[in-house]
Amino acid sequence: MTSSALSSGRPAEIRWHPLIVRYAPVIAIVLAIIAIWYVAAVLMNMGIVRSGFEREETPYTIADLISGTLSAERPLLPAPHQILQTFGEDVFGWPVTSPRSLVFHSWVTLSSTFIGFLLGAGFGIILAVLIVHVRTLQKSLLPWIICSQMVPILAVAPIVIVVLGSIGLRGLLPKALISAYLCFFPVTIGVVKGLSSPDPIQLDLMRTWSATAAQIFWKLRWPSSVPFLFASLKVSITISLIGAIVAELPTGAQAGIGARLLAGSYYGQTIQIWAALVAASLLAVGLIGLVDLAERWVGRAMGART
Amino acid sequence: MRAPDVATQVGPSAKRAEALAVSARGVSLTFQTADGEVEALSNVDLDIAAGDFVSFIGPSGCGKTTLLRVIADLEQPTAGTISVNGVTPEEARLHRHYGYIFQAAALYPWRTIERNVALPLEIMGYNAAQQRERVDRYLKLVNLSGFERKYPWQLSGGMQQRASIARALSFEPALLLMDEPFGALDEIVRDHLNEQLLRLWDQTRKTVVFVTHSIPEAVFLSTKIVVMSPRPGRIIDIIATEFPRDRTLEIRETPEFIRIAQRVRSGLRSGHSYDE
Amino acid sequence: MKPDWQRGVFFAAALGMLAAIVVPLSSAPAAGLLARPGLLALTVVAAALYGAAAFVAPRLSIAMTFAGVILGCFVTLALLRDDAVAGTATWGFWLAVVANWIAAWLGVARLAAVRPQEKSAARAIDLAIPLLFGAFLFYLWEVAVRGFGVPSVLFPAPSAIAVRFAASLMMLWEDFFQTFILGVLSGYVIGCSAGFLVAVIAHRYTFLGRGLLPIGNFVSALPIVGIAPIMVMWFGFDWPSKAAVVVVITFFPMLVNTLAGLNAAGYIERDLMRSYGAGHGQTLRKLYLPAAMPFIFNALKINSTLAFIGAIVAEFFGTPTRGIGFRISIEAGRMALDVVWAEIALAAIAGMAFYGIVALAERATTFWHPSYRT
Numbered sequence: 001m002t003s004s005a006l007s008s009g010r011p012a013e014i015r016w017h018p019l020i021v022r023y024a025p026v027i028a029i030v031l032a033i034i035a036i037w038y039v040a041a042v043l044m045n046m047g048i049v050r051s052g053f054e055r056e057e058t059p060y061t062i063a064d065l066i067s068g069t070l071s072a073e074r075p076l077l078p079a080p081h082q083i084l085q086t087f088g089e090d091v092f093g094w095p096v097t098s099p100r101s102l103v104f105h106s107w108v109t110l111s112s113t114f115i116g117f118l119l120g121a122g123f124g125i126i127l128a129v130l131i132v133h134v135r136t137l138q139k140s141l142l143p144w145i146i147c148s149q150m151v152p153i154l155a156v157a158p159i160v161i162v163v164l165g166s167i168g169l170r171g172l173l174p175k176a177l178i179s180a181y182l183c184f185f186p187v188t189i190g191v192v193k194g195l196s197s198p199d200p201i202q203l204d205l206m207r208t209w210s211a212t213a214a215q216i217f218w219k220l221r222w223p224s225s226v227p228f229l230f231a232s233l234k235v236s237i238t239i240s241l242i243g244a245i246v247a248e249l250p251t252g253a254q255a256g257i258g259a260r261l262l263a264g265s266y267y268g269q270t271i272q273i274w275a276a277l278v279a280a281s282l283l284a285v286g287l288i289g290l291v292d293l294a295e296r297w298v299g300r301a302m303g304a305r306t
Numbered sequence: 307m308r309a310p311d312v313a314t315q316v317g318p319s320a321k322r323a324e325a326l327a328v329s330a331r332g333v334s335l336t337f338q339t340a341d342g343e344v345e346a347l348s349n350v351d352l353d354i355a356a357g358d359f360v361s362f363i364g365p366s367g368c369g370k371t372t373l374l375r376v377i378a379d380l381e382q383p384t385a386g387t388i389s390v391n392g393v394t395p396e397e398a399r400l401h402r403h404y405g406y407i408f409q410a411a412a413l414y415p416w417r418t419i420e421r422n423v424a425l426p427l428e429i430m431g432y433n434a435a436q437q438r439e440r441v442d443r444y445l446k447l448v449n450l451s452g453f454e455r456k457y458p459w460q461l462s463g464g465m466q467q468r469a470s471i472a473r474a475l476s477f478e479p480a481l482l483l484m485d486e487p488f489g490a491l492d493e494i495v496r497d498h499l500n501e502q503l504l505r506l507w508d509q510t511r512k513t514v515v516f517v518t519h520s521i522p523e524a525v526f527l528s529t530k531i532v533v534m535s536p537r538p539g540r541i542i543d544i545i546a547t548e549f550p551r552d553r554t555l556e557i558r559e560t561p562e563f564i565r566i567a568q569r570v571r572s573g574l575r576s577g578h579s580y581d582e
Numbered sequence: 583m584k585p586d587w588q589r590g591v592f593f594a595a596a597l598g599m600l601a602a603i604v605v606p607l608s609s610a611p612a613a614g615l616l617a618r619p620g621l622l623a624l625t626v627v628a629a630a631l632y633g634a635a636a637f638v639a640p641r642l643s644i645a646m647t648f649a650g651v652i653l654g655c656f657v658t659l660a661l662l663r664d665d666a667v668a669g670t671a672t673w674g675f676w677l678a679v680v681a682n683w684i685a686a687w688l689g690v691a692r693l694a695a696v697r698p699q700e701k702s703a704a705r706a707i708d709l710a711i712p713l714l715f716g717a718f719l720f721y722l723w724e725v726a727v728r729g730f731g732v733p734s735v736l737f738p739a740p741s742a743i744a745v746r747f748a749a750s751l752m753m754l755w756e757d758f759f760q761t762f763i764l765g766v767l768s769g770y771v772i773g774c775s776a777g778f779l780v781a782v783i784a785h786r787y788t789f790l791g792r793g794l795l796p797i798g799n800f801v802s803a804l805p806i807v808g809i810a811p812i813m814v815m816w817f818g819f820d821w822p823s824k825a826a827v828v829v830v831i832t833f834f835p836m837l838v839n840t841l842a843g844l845n846a847a848g849y850i851e852r853d854l855m856r857s858y859g860a861g862h863g864q865t866l867r868k869l870y871l872p873a874a875m876p877f878i879f880n881a882l883k884i885n886s887t888l889a890f891i892g893a894i895v896a897e898f899f900g901t902p903t904r905g906i907g908f909r910i911s912i913e914a915g916r917m918a919l920d921v922v923w924a925e926i927a928l929a930a931i932a933g934m935a936f937y938g939i940v941a942l943a944e945r946a947t948t949f950w951h952p953s954y955r956t
Contacts, residue, residue, distance in 0.1 A: 025793030076816065136691040139708065140715035150937035151930040152891040155906065158898070158914035159922050163736060166917070234803075242805045249898045249911070257808075265811030265899060273811050281804045288803055380853050399859050406857040412850040415950040416872045425868065429860045457950060 034080055038070070041079040045069035048076065078271045087275040099255065102279045108256040109244045110283060112172050116179020117240040121233060123180065124187030131188070132195040132221070133213065142192065148185055156181075157247050175256075179243040183236035190232025194225025223302065230295040237287045245280065257283075326392075327481055327513040328354040328377055333386035334538075335372055346372040347383070348538035354530070356480070359507055359514045361524035362532045363570060364577075369539020370517045371485050377515065378406050378483050391480060402430060404481035405474030409489055411466035413458040413473075420445070420454035423473045430477055444472040447506065464495040471503070475510070482514045488523070497555055500526055508551050521574075522558055525567045533570055535577030543573040591688050592636035592647075598681025599629035599654060605674035612666035614674070621657050625678070628653040632685055640692065647689035648714070654682040655721050662728045669731030679725050686718045738920040746920040747927060753909075754928050760904040762932055764821035765893040769828025774885060776829070777836025778878070784837075785844040785870065786862060798838040806831050810896040824896045824905075831892040832885040836878075843877025844870045876951050879944035886936045894929065 016024075049068035053060045060068075070079045078086075087102070094101035131137045157178050164174040198220050206216045248258030257280050264273035335347040346369045354360050362370035375381040376388060379395035390398035398404060405426075413422045420441050427437045445451050448468040458466055467487055474482060488496045504527060507514055518524050524531050525547065533543040547566055549557060557563055603615045603625060615622045631650030635643040658678050662668045667675060693711055698704050720740050726732070727739040734742055747754070784791035809830060813823035847869050855865045897907025906925050913921040 022792075025789050025791075026796050027793075029790070029793035029797060136687075136694045139694040139711040140690055141712075143712035144716060147934060150887055151933045152887065152894050154891045155894045155910055155926055155929050158911050159919060159926070162914045162917065163919070166736060238803050238805070242807060245805055245808065246895050246898065249895075261808055261811055262899070265814065270812070270815065277808050277812075280808055284804050285800075378857055380856060399857060402859055404857070406854065408850045408854070410850055412848070412854055414851065414869070414872065415952075416875075416948075426858045429855075429858045429864050429868070459950075459952075 037077075037080055041075065041077045042066055042069045044077045045072050045075045048072060048074075074268055074270050076270070078274050082271055083274045083278060086271040087278050090272070090275050091279075102260070102275065105255055105257050105260045105276070106279050106283060109241070109248070109258065109280075112175035112247070112256075113179055113237070113241045113244040113283075113287070115172070115176040116244060117183055117237050119176065120180035120183035120240065121187045121236055124184035124236070125191050125229075127184070128188045128191035128195060129217070131192050133217075145185060145188055149189070153182060153185070154243065154246055157243065157249075161247060175244050175247040178247045179240040182243040183240040186232045186235045186239065187229075190228045190235075191225055194228030195221045197228065198224045226298060226302065230291060230298075234288050234291050237291055238284055241280070241284055241287060325356055326353055326389075327356045327358070328352065328388070328390055328515065330373075330377075330388040331386055333373070333376060333383045333388050335369075335376060335381060335383045335385075345538035347376070348540050350386070350539065350541055352532065352541065352544075354513065354515065356513050357511055358530055359516065359528045360530045360532060361516045361518055361528040362534060363518055363521065363524045364534035364539070364574065365519065365536050368534045368536045368577075370534050372539065373534075374483050374485055374515060374517050378404060380406075398481075402426075402477060403479055404483050405477070405479045407467075407470055407474050407482070407484040407487045409486045411458065411463075411470040413466055413469060415458050418455050418457055419450065419461070419469050422458065422469060423476050426473060426477050432477075440476045441472075444475045445469075447475065447509075448472045448502065462495075464491050464499060467491065467499065468502075471506075475506075480512060482512050484514065484516045486517050486519070489518070489520075496523070501555060503527065504553070521567050521570050525563060525570060526553075526555070526558060531566070531570055533573035533577070540577070542577045543569070545569055545573075588688060588692075589636040591684055592632050595650075595681040595685040595688075596629040596633040598677045598684075599625055599632065602657075602674045602678035602681075605677060606672060607661065607674040608667045608670045609672045610666050610670040612664060612670075621660055624653050624657050628657065632681070635685075640696070644689055644692050644696070647685055647692070651682055651686045651689060651718075654678060654685070658682065658725055659721075662725065668728050671729035675729060679722075679729070683718075683722065686714075690715055690718075735917050735919060738923060742920050743923045743927060747924040750921065750924060754924065756904050757906045757909050757925065758928060758932060760821060760901075760908075761824070761893050761897065761906040762890070762936075765824035765896075765905070766828055766889045766936075768821075769825035769893065770832055770885060770889045772825070773829035773832030773889070774836045774882060777833045777881075778840050780833075781837050781840035781844060782866070784841055786866075791841055795838065795841055798834045798841075802834040802838060807892055807895045810899040813896070814900055819900055819902055821905075824893045824901070827896040828889045828892045831888050835884050835888065836881045839877045839881035839884075840874060843874025846877060847873040875948045876944075876953075879940065879948060882940050883937060883944070886940050887933060890929070890933050890936065 046065065046069055049065055049072055050060075052072075053064070053068070069075070071082065072078075075082070090100070090102040094104075096103045096107075098104060127141075131142055160178050160181070161174050164170070164177070195217075202220055203216070206220060211219070244256070245258040245261070248256040249262060257276050260276040260279075261273055264270070264276060330350055330352040333347055333350040333352075334345070337344040337346055350369075350373060352373075362373060364370050372381060376383050377390055377395060379390075379399040388395060391403045393401070393403075413419070414425070417425070423441045423445060424437045427440060432440070441454070442451070445454065448471055450465060450468055450472065453461065453465070453469075458469070461469065471487070488499050491499070500523060503514075507527075514527075516524075516527060529547055531543075531545040531547065532541055533545070534540065535542050545566060549562075603622065606612075607614055615625055628650045631646045631653070635646040635650065637643075638646065658675065661675060662671075690711060693707060693714075696707060698707065724739045724741055727734075727737055738746075780794070784794050807827065810823070810827050813826040817823040817826055851869055851873070852865070855869055860868070894905075894907035894910070897905045898911050901908045906929055909925050910922050913919075913925070
């Protein structure tokens with residue numbers, strides 16, 4: 001009997017702390033992206049900076065070139081620190097009510113996002129409840145709502161603004177209506193899915209107790225739909241934000257993040273555009289975070305596993 | 307076309323130098339889990355001769371599946387040595403010495419039955435003609451001729467398992483490793499498949515290592531029964547059986563059978579505490 | 583036995599139609615139905631159908647209801663041809679419209695309640711109901727706009743939109759070509775392919791995958807259309823900047839979904855591959871990729887809509903004198919809403935066709951997935 005074969009135990013593996021395992025890759029990639037960004041900024045802005053130097057006939061070194069690319073006034077690709085700087089200026093450098101403050105513009109966009117979201121989500125939930133309980137609506141209306149997901153509805157924004165504008169409704173309300181219109185579709189579909197999600201055996205059990213439709217709804221369907229509801233609320237609030245931003249475009253609105261993006265592109269203020277994008281991203285993250293918080297709070301009340 | 311990378315030279319035991327299909331000494335395996343260390347196997351010594359039909363039996367969580375996976379190089383032991391067909395488990399795996407059959411049929415739903423059975427053959431480099439010939443042969447062996455073009459979901463659970471057995475046989479490994487293959491099936495189908503498996507083993511003369519938690523199944527099928535204790539997995543008893551190779555299910559009523567089954571059962575009880 | 587309230591509805595519908603004969607049709611002086619023998623006859627027949635539908639067997643009743651609705655709608659639409667009625671329609675007219683409405687609603691409701699035995703009949707009904715519903719909505723739109731005399735500058739009738747659509751086919755084709763073929767398709771192909779490739783690489787090297795997945799999820803939630811002005815700065819006004827926006831929009835959902843799909847293969851199937859000594863490339867081709875198909879197609883479907891939206895919105899930020907987004911924003915500013923609606927109709931048809939093609943491709947390749955078999 002030979003024991004030429006060996007499979008002796010491996011050396012014990014290094015046990016990384018779970019937090020490191022989870023976050024190290026993300027941090028590493030983010031750092032890599034920032035590094036690549038700087039290199040790209042240097043390369044992309046090189047042409048502008050060089051022609052700038054040559055126009056003014058100043059002598060320049062490589063170091064001058066590189067520092068020039070990272071601090072150009074109208075760069076093709078601003079360096080991260082430039083964006084952060086402008087962002088900081090636009091947020092903290094002006095009084096909050098000034099039209100030069102990003103806080104002001106963010107607030108304008110945020111307010112129509114919120115109102116639109118509340119209107120749209122509320123309407124969507126009510127419609128979903130109706131659809132689940134009225135078979136006619138389910139067969140006639142639901143297919144259209146599903147179809148609307150395939151249609152670029154955002155294209156309707158200019159019409160709504162114009163039509164409402166011509167009957168005298170301007171400012172917050174048309175934007176909120178567009179946001180509401182956009183975000184009620186995912187909420188409706190998600191909540192319909194959620195309300196129809198209970199197992200058939202659960203519904204049978206309810207029937208053995210002679211539960212009324214309302215009781216079934218409040219005790220079974222509505223609690224079962226909570227995960228679906230929050231998933232679609234997250235999607236819907238980001239769409240509402242995009243809708244609010246886009247709604248500011250067609251009429252050349254004066255206030256709001258969309259307006260800021262437009263102004264930046266008209267006047268060639270590149271860094272301003274990027275700063276506005278950072279603001280929009282922060283808004284999006286914040287909004288999703290709010291929904292997430294609400295979800296966690298509700299989840300705890302419903303005994304969800306942490 | 308390069309030669310298929312299969313250890314077809316590992317034939318019947320009489321021709322080989324190593325008469326041992328599996329040889330384990332002091333094999334231990336400790337898992338690192340979130341809740342701390344779990345000792346799945348503790349100091350396992352085992353010899354399996356070529357041509358044997360060996361069952362591992364024990365309660366859930368006793369490490370029998372883990373031991374099978376160590377033989378298959380799907381897990382690595384933290385201590386001890388093990389050789390499969392005279393080489394390390396890893397080499398055995400890379401040279402396709404064994405076929406593994408899981409608790410679930412694990413057929414790919416996007417492939418027909420014949421493409422499923424041909425899957426290992428594709429990977430191992432057989433040409434189309436060889437694939438077709440082997441697929442036909444082994445589907446016939448498991449009585450699934452005629453179902454080549456069907457998809458897995460169109461077959462019953464028992465038929466799917468038979469297809470997965472055909473798949474494991476198709477590249478003719480010397481060793482068959484089976485992890486509770488009939489556990490999800492009802493008793494009637496199970497009896498039927500037990501008989502078929504026995505016939506197959508008798509015909510092909512392979513070494514089979516079979517994990518189960520059914521005592522009648524283990525006693526019926528095996529030449530050797532390895533009784534294991536719950537965590538940490540140790541071998542409590544190794545029982546050899548002397549049943550004739552052409553036995554049928556009636557043998558389960560004979561006194562000899564019952565005696566061996568009782569020995570298995572007491573071995574299980576002695577190692578098993580009901581406090582868990 | 584029909585519930586009484588349904589019978590009541592049928593009678594109300596019949597009465598409504600009959601009332602249109604006597605009640606004035608328009609606030610301006612216009613000939614009533616008594617002076618239009620053809621339409622009068624049709625009105626009476628419609629009323630009779632409604633009334634009779636209250637008594638006959640369910641299937642026949644549904645058929646009679648819809649026959650009555652067709653006749654009734656025809657009458658009202660024909661009446662609108664008269665300039666004296668259009669724009670100044672009053673009680674008589676609206677009673678007829680409402681009669682048609684409640685009859686149509688009841689017809690749809692009873693059709694929805696039918697549960698036929700054969701699957702093909704059930705599927706036909708499932709298709710018919712939303713179509714009938716949609717058709718009736720268009721009818722209501724048409725009648726309301728023309729009956730109330732809503733200025734077409736503000737809100738055109740579907741017939742006007744259809745006319746404008748047919749008259750502007752050349753322009754619509756140009757816009758479609760610019761936005762969809764040049765902008766959407768090129769961006770979609772590039773973005774989805776890039777997302778797919780990066781996902782395959784990230785699947786192979788787990789460190790990369792674990793880093794990219796959260797970032798991908800994060801970026802997918804951001805309002806990416808905002809990068810349109812920057813893309814214009816980099817790629818110019820024409821379609822490449824729109825395609826660039828589409829690339830960025832489609833990249834991340836594709837990345838996230840493909841990665842999820844590649845990780846979706848079960849442990850047993852993976853162990854099986856390992857037991858065959860299969861290399862990563864073989865396992866990728868034979869296991870990971872086929873198992874990922876449902877996820878990949880999910881992303882392709884989502885991306886089809888996102889891409890289209892992205893291209894159109896990017897055009898709102900500036901584009902040469904062509905494109906769906908361009909046309910919509912310009913013509914909206916000029917209050918030429920019928921053109922805008924025609925473009926929206928174009929966008930709707932194109933969007934649904936695009937999604938439909940992707941869905942068909944999905945059905946062909948992922949027929950094996952449980953969700954298709956139930």
